[in-house]
Amino acid sequence: LAKTTQPISMDSYEGQEVNITCSHNNIATNDYITWYQQFPSQGPRFIIQGYKTKVTNEVASLFIPADRKSSTLSLPRVSLSDTAVYYCLVGESRNAGNMLTFGGGTRLMVKP
Amino acid sequence: EPEVTQTPSHQVTQMGQEVILRCVPISNHLYFYWYRQILGQKVEFLVSFYNNEISEKSEIFDDQFSVERPDGSNFTLKIRSTKLEDSAMYFCASRGAGQASNQPQHFGDGTRLSIL
Numbered sequence: 001l002a003k004t005t006q007p008i009s010m011d012s013y014e015g016q017e018v019n020i021t022c023s024h025n026n027i028a029t030n031d032y033i034t035w036y037q038q039f040p041s042q043g044p045r046f047i048i049q050g051y052k053t054k055v056t057n058e059v060a061s062l063f064i065p066a067d068r069k070s071s072t073l074s075l076p077r078v079s080l081s082d083t084a085v086y087y088c089l090v091g092e093s094r095n096a097g098n099m100l101t102f103g104g105g106t107r108l109m110v111k112p
Numbered sequence: 113e114p115e116v117t118q119t120p121s122h123q124v125t126q127m128g129q130e131v132i133l134r135c136v137p138i139s140n141h142l143y144f145y146w147y148r149q150i151l152g153q154k155v156e157f158l159v160s161f162y163n164n165e166i167s168e169k170s171e172i173f174d175d176q177f178s179v180e181r182p183d184g185s186n187f188t189l190k191i192r193s194t195k196l197e198d199s200a201m202y203f204c205a206s207r208g209a210g211q212a213s214n215q216p217q218h219f220g221d222g223t224r225l226s227i228l
Binding site: 034036038041042043044045046049087098099100101102103104 | 160170201222
């Protein structure tokens, strides 16, 4: 499984755009990139997933450069409720198994 | 939006006792998972389950652990003889059919297991 590296923590202010970058230098051809969000005492919540270029949904955007060795989660206009831990995961697309390997994540603190 | 539900939200058990954690996955999902998170640590994979059998399991998932899908809606994790180090949040997850790249795993809010 490809190892991921992301900042331990980040601070931001309400209304700002937040970009969290994850590096995954050993990503394999079949690997896709997934981001989860976790609040205290809750389960991880799926945010966005992609393979290459850019993916956007109602919550976030995911930017993946051509070499796929990194990815950036972009959260537009964050609010206090976006304070959480954000996990970048890289894994192979398989029908069965498909265990997710979580790292330490990035602890985002949004301040008023 | 459909969600994974887990019960109980908090379970307190004496060491050595058996405990069963229950999960109701999203109704049309076919792949099921258990993870755990010890306080302050990373989320760790325990086991995946598909087509009524274990697909993959981690080293944590030893003979004290078992999983079962007793009916069409529930998915359970049993710990036969609990140890103090089993204290953790246990998360159930499920995903739909098809390639995992198109079907992310959806997690419940967990059961906090406290072993005394």
